[in-house]
Amino acid sequence: MKSPLSMLVAVLSGLLVLAGYFFPFPALIAIRTPMLDWAVTLAGIAGLVAIINLMVGVHLKRLREPGSKRFFSIVVIISFLMVAVFGFYLGPADQKFQRVVTAIQTPIETSLMALLAITLTYSSLKMLQRQRNWMGFVFFLSVILFLVINSGILAFSAEIPVLQDLLSGFHQIPAAGARGILLGIALGSLAAGVRILIGSDKPYSG
Secondary structure, X not given: OOOOHHHHHHHHHHHHHHHHHHOOOHHHHHHHHHHHHHHHHHHHHHHHHHHHHHHHHHHHHHHOOOOOHHHHHHHHHXXXXXXXXXXXXXXXXXXXXXXXXXXXXXXXXXXXXXXXXXXXXXXXXXXXXXXXXXXXXXXXXXXXXXXXXXXXXXXXXXXXXXXXXXXXXXXXXXXXXXXXXXXXXXXXXHHHHHHHHOOOOOHHHO
């Protein structure tokens, strides 16, 4: 049986931070602020450990294995070392460093978005083939509709007031979907936090 000390520390820490939000007394704020700073620091260290594990535990091991994956591992390691060295030397706020990183990151993100569009179109077709119902048809129609709207083909709609208002209304639909996703994430995080506070889940017990 594991010691209840870890559960007690986690529950008390969560309750203190939560109480500091709802009851902003100076004593609670003085306790909450350093605890949040510790959490941010630990999250940063965890991210650094994950990056080191990715470089050393995955890509360096691939260099010893024959195959085509070695080339991609070499590219990843060289890119990581260049970004790390220039980032520490110039600083993340340097304009030239940000310009170079943006010039590399933007084409990659654009390619990923194009790949996502193709994947969604193919997935909608497969769904429509397997499930011939109104949900599959609505999903397929939504994918095609928003791909056409966001492609710039309907740029001439700025000269037609009725069509412009209609497209403006369609542009509000993804925002509503994003709010729904964020609301679901918030409710899920709240449920997970409550389960940890009452001791139902114990991710800190190892």
